[in-house]
Amino acid sequence: MTPPIVERVLRPLVSLKLTIACLAALMVLVLACTLAQVKLGTWPAVEIYMRPWFVWWDVPGTEWRVPVFPGGALVGAVLIVNLLAAQISRLELSWSKAGLWISHAGLVLLVFGEFVSGALQVESQLAVEEGQTVNYVESPRELELAVIDVTDPAMDDVYSIPAARLERGGSVAIPGTPVAIQVRRWFENSDLTQRGPTDPPSPVTAGIGTSVTVRERPPVSRDDMTNQAAAFVEPIAGGRSYGTWLVSNGLGAVQSFEHEGRRYELQLRSRREYLPYAVTLKDFRHDVYPGTQIPKNFSSLVHITNPSRGEARDVLIYMNQPLRYEGKAFYQASFGKGDTLSILQVVENPGWLLPYVSCVLVAIGLIVHFAITLRRSSKRRQAPLEA
């Protein structure tokens, strides 16, 4: 028999009303998140409604934030506890309930899988032109200030300072080099215009930024808009300043300075993750139905070169047929530049199999439960006949 205190704790947790409340809350969250995506774009809306434990409201005119609704994470966690508690306290451990046990396990796994994706999934892009070889993927939402020692004729030493560090300002020492970057100002979004005679003075003293005026703009988050970030940075090496530079992901120029015979480039760009293998785009195809402009197929024929595995092979990536390689899935996502540029969406998610497994479990559980019920029912019908 269950101790009374445990039962008192378990009773509200196993309540079917709690399940209904959670499902209703999820419906509200999905609706609110979908509507918010119109203004905010997919990711910010998901970060506000689905990923956190609470949906917060900024009290106007104050610095206060108050929780106004449970977030997706909290609802998901409560739902998991509710399912587990119901399973433990209500379902008897018998073969006749096997189907329900399997289905519940599948549901728990489904919600758990979303936590795994939320915590561990990394999305990036690989943009490659026909004939070009690329050994990195880029984050579509994060930036980095790359300080690149390009002195070596064969290899580059890339030091990546995340934008999150630049936002804090101050001095950033680059380990392993005599260089420190003093961040004078950070603009999350900006307009760059050619400097006019009436423009206010600029702190920039070196590089192409001396002829550019930077104007701060409110950040944007919609999927079809990009922030043009900018920063005033001052490289300091060996106690010597190399001037204040403008860096921006909107500047089409690479800027560099030289310190004690070593040349360093400064680039504010999409955050890169370098791969231990390289991808060459051999051919991109954008097929249309004859006589129309309606797309029929997009495909990228790529060549993978992985020296660590002694591997060199061609792979065709096309719609719904991603390349899964070394923990990453490469999907055909976009294209450009007169069908010579292919953009692959790269997803790294250690829990990518969990939703599939959970769906299979739920389906198997329901089939098993149906079969058991059918067998029981047919036995019941047969009993009076035999009598």
Next chain:
Amino acid sequence: MQRQDMTRRASPGGRVPALMVLCATVALTACRGEEIAHYRVPKPSSPPAGAAAPAASSPMVPASGQVPTPPAPVAGSRLAWTLPARWTESTGGGGMRYATLKAPVEGRIDVSVTVLPGEAGGELANVNRWRGQIGLPAMDAAALAAAREPLRTKAGTVSVYDFTNDAGAKSRVVAGLAVVDGNTWFVKMTGDAAAVAAARPDFLRIVESLRRDAANR
């Protein structure tokens, strides 16, 4: 190739109270994603001829390997034009200029082609900047629409503006702007009103001749 994530300074050893562990965990979580990473990688392979690397989804990513001034627009979206007789041009010209054109007229005159990424502040801001350069007050969006003279070219429609300041020494600016593949192109002629008036017909012919040029400059 190797990747070396720079390690953070660890807390001093010894017995640390649970609260401090919690605080450290919270602090590390807050700072997560701010580490400076180091990669030693082979130099990037050059894109094929005529390509300049930026992705369609991130048109602002700079091409690496050179120090171009002005910034190189995306290959294939570069513009070309036809020069009238006796006009000359030189590439660049300082600042963010793409090209400087020389008009065969007397007097103070400057003709430039500039390309900037994105909307470059927008049409209204740029037009008001030009007006400010010749001492004219800023205009609003309605006046902007009235002043705009659209000119159809092979590179798309170019919005042409013509402003003259009659006060004192007469100054005039005739300029067109067009957005091509995410870059904003400015073709601008400014200077003494008389010199600009003399060069205006040829200047408009240049604007009319704008077209995409896939070839490398």
